[in-house]
Every structure is written in C-alpha cells, then in structure tokens.
Amino acid sequence: xxxxxxxxxxxxxxxxxxxxxxxxxxxxxxxxxxxxxxxxxxxxxxxxxxxxxxxxxxxxxxxxxxxxxxxxxxxxxxxxxxxxxxxxxxxxxxxxxxxxxxxxxxxxxxxxxxxxxxxxxxxxxxxxxxxxxxxxxxxxxxxxxxxxxxxxxxxxxxxxxxxxxxxxxxxxxxxxxxxxxxxxxxxxxxxxxxxxxxxxxxxxxxxxxxxxxxxxxxxxxxxxxxxxxxxxxxxxxxxxxxxxxxxxxxxxxxxxxxxxxxxxxxxxxxxxxxxxxxxxxxxxxxxxxxxxxxxxxxxxxxxxxxxxxxxxxxxxxxxxxxx
Ligand code: DGY
Numbered sequence: 001x002x003x004x005x006x007x008x009x010x011x012x013x014x015x016x017x018x019x020x021x022x023x024x025x026x027x028x029x030x031x032x033x034x035x036x037x038x039x040x041x042x043x044x045x046x047x048x049x050x051x052x053x054x055x056x057x058x059x060x061x062x063x064x065x066x067x068x069x070x071x072x073x074x075x076x077x078x079x080x081x082x083x084x085x086x087x088x089x090x091x092x093x094x095x096x097x098x099x100x101x102x103x104x105x106x107x108x109x110x111x112x113x114x115x116x117x118x119x120x121x122x123x124x125x126x127x128x129x130x131x132x133x134x135x136x137x138x139x140x141x142x143x144x145x146x147x148x149x150x151x152x153x154x155x156x157x158x159x160x161x162x163x164x165x166x167x168x169x170x171x172x173x174x175x176x177x178x179x180x181x182x183x184x185x186x187x188x189x190x191x192x193x194x195x196x197x198x199x200x201x202x203x204x205x206x207x208x209x210x211x212x213x214x215x216x217x218x219x220x221x222x223x224x225x226x227x228x229x230x231x232x233x234x235x236x237x238x239x240x241x242x243x244x245x246x247x248x249x250x251x252x253x254x255x256x257x258x259x260x261x262x263x264x265x266x267x268x269x270x271x272x273x274x275x276x277x278x279x280x281x282x283x284x285x286x287x288x289x290x291x292x293x294x295x296x297x298x299x300x301x302x303x304x305x306x307x308x309x310x311x312x313x314x315x316x317x318x319x320x321x322x323x
Pocket of ligand 1: 057079080081082083105241290291292293
C-alpha cells in the first residue's frame with residue numbers, strides 16, 4: 001500500500017539561480033524566487049514553510065529569515081564559496097545545514113585576480129580611458145609607466161584554494177612568492193617555492209599583494225592605513241576576496257598620495273555601492289564582483305547548489321557542507 005502522500009518541498013531561491021541548478025530543483029520542488037532585487041522583507045514574506053533557501057553573496061541569512069522560514073527549513077545552500085552573509089551559529093542552533101560551492105570557481109576567480117594584477121600593474125584602464133577621451137597625443141616615453149611583473153615579488157594573503165591557484169598562475173613570472181596563512185603549507189612551499197611570512201613582512205617586501213582571505217571579524221580592515229604605509233610605493237594591491245578586508249578610504253588616500261602605485265578591486269564592503277573615494281581614486285581598476293563569472297564556473301556552481309539541496313532533502317549528507 002502506498003504511504004501517506006509526500007508533500008512537495010518548497011525551495012526559496014533568494015535571488016536567481018542559473019538553469020543548470022534551477023531546472024533540477026524545479027523538477028522535484030516548488031520554487032519561490034525573490035529575484036535580483038529582492039529586499040529582506042520580501043524574502044521573509046516568501047520564506048514560510050520552505051525546506052531550503054538558496055542564498056548568494058548578496059543575501060543576508062539571519063535569524064529573522066530563518067525564523068520566517070520556520071521548522072521545515074533543512075538547508076541553506078549558498079551559491080558561492082564565501083558564506084559570510086550567513087549566520088552559521090543560528091543555522092547550527094536550528095539544526096539547519098549550510099553548504100557552499102568550493103573548487104568549481106577556483107580557476108575563474110584566480111584568473112580574474114591575475115587579470116586585475118596585469119591591468120593594475122600596467123595601468124591599462126587609465127591608458128584606455130586616455131585614448132578613448134582623445135587625450136593620447138602619441139607615443140610618449142614617460143606616459144603610463146607601470147610595474148613589470150617578471151621577477152616581481154608576489155605576496156598571497158590567504159593560501160586557500162583560490163590563493164593557491166593564483167600563486168600557480170603567477171609562478172612562471174614571479175621572482176619570489178611569499179604567503180601569509182595561519183598554518184604552514186608544506187606542499188606550496190615545495191611545489192611553488194613559496195615562503196611563509198608574517199603580513200607585515202609580506203607588505204614590506206612584495207611588489208604585488210593579492211588578498212584571498214575570507215571575511216571574518218579578524219580580517220576586517222586587515223589592510224588599513226598602517227598596512228598601506230608599510231607597502232612599497234611601486235606596489236599593487238589586488239582584492240578579489242571580500243570588500244571588508246580593505247579600508248577603502250585608506251586605500252583611496254594611499255593611491256592619491258602615491259603611497260602605493262595602483263590597485264585592482266573586484267569586491268566592495270557594501271555591494272553594489274562602490275565608495276565614491278574609490279571611484280575617484282587614481283590608478284584603481286574597479287570591477288563589479290565578477291570573480292566567478294565564467295559560464296563554466298557559474299553553471300557548475302548552480303549545479304552544485306542543486307546537488308546540495310537535493311541531498312539534504314533526501315536525507316543524505318550534502319557534498320559541500322559547511323555546517
Ligand atoms: C564567492 O563564491 O564567494 C564569490 O564571491 C562569488 O563569486
């Protein structure tokens with residue numbers, strides 16, 4: 001005899017999930033969608049009774065949203081590797097699993113960090129803006145002089161998956177590679193000839209400092225005016241991790257005053273707001289959080305979200321559990 005009818009679980013996609021994941025969820029679940037501009041109040045309206053919430057780096061999953069979802073909620077699946085917008089403790093207390101999408105965006109994000117490194121070091125944004133604005137009056141021996149990366153010292157701050165891949169990508173050009181990490185990474189030391197140093201040392205020595213640390217209370221403003229003052233005047237700062245790592249007012253001042261040569265940023269503390277001082281700062285390449293934005297990475301991330309949600313709903317261990 002057939003058992004009692006199973007109700008179809010509901011999934012709240014807080015903003016947007018690409019078809020590679022959405023279609024798989026829609027085949028087994030009722031889908032509710034906040035859309036790209038969903039405000040927190042709208043998400044709370046949509047949440048009651050859902051079994052899963054699909055979040056992304058712009059979504060705050062706090063006690064209010066978890067309460068609104070209620071007791072049926074089993075999993076918060078993040079469509080990103082960084083999960084700083086999710087209140088892990090509240091999820092843990094409620095027995096709600098949290099998952100993310102590691103690995104599949106490592107290449108894309110490290111490659112974007114490399115693109116920003118090249119663009120900031122060679123000032124390609126300023127140079128192109130001059131050309132487009134008709135300010136280019138001919139080959140000029142002293143114009144747009146940048147930093148040559150061959151033989152440069154690179155500092156990778158946070159040698160997780162993405163930091164490690166960035167170090168691999170720059171290895172052929174780099175002179176020294178320094179890294180800052182809580183624990184030594186013997187593999188990286190052997191394979192990449194990387195040397196573990198303290199942050200102060202890395203800042204003092206490196207021509208390129210690339211940030212790959214997660215956003216935590218400890219990493220907030222880890223690069224502020226004192227750290228920028230410690231850097232070489234010809235140094236380049238790259239941030240593809242999280243905006244909260246860098247004090248943007250201090251960075252803008254360092255760029256204006258020539259404390260460092262240039263910066264390349266993909267992330268900001270209060271996205272999509274970009275601090276006015278950064279928009280106005282010289283020699284600063286600014287991108288709109290596109291680190292993982294390759295077709296391959298985003299499709300794989302979306303599919304991984306579906307894997308995680310469906311595993312939890314089937315009572316299985318999700319492949320990418322954080323909590
Ligand atoms: C992440 O995965 O955390 C990124 O910021 C999204 O691309």
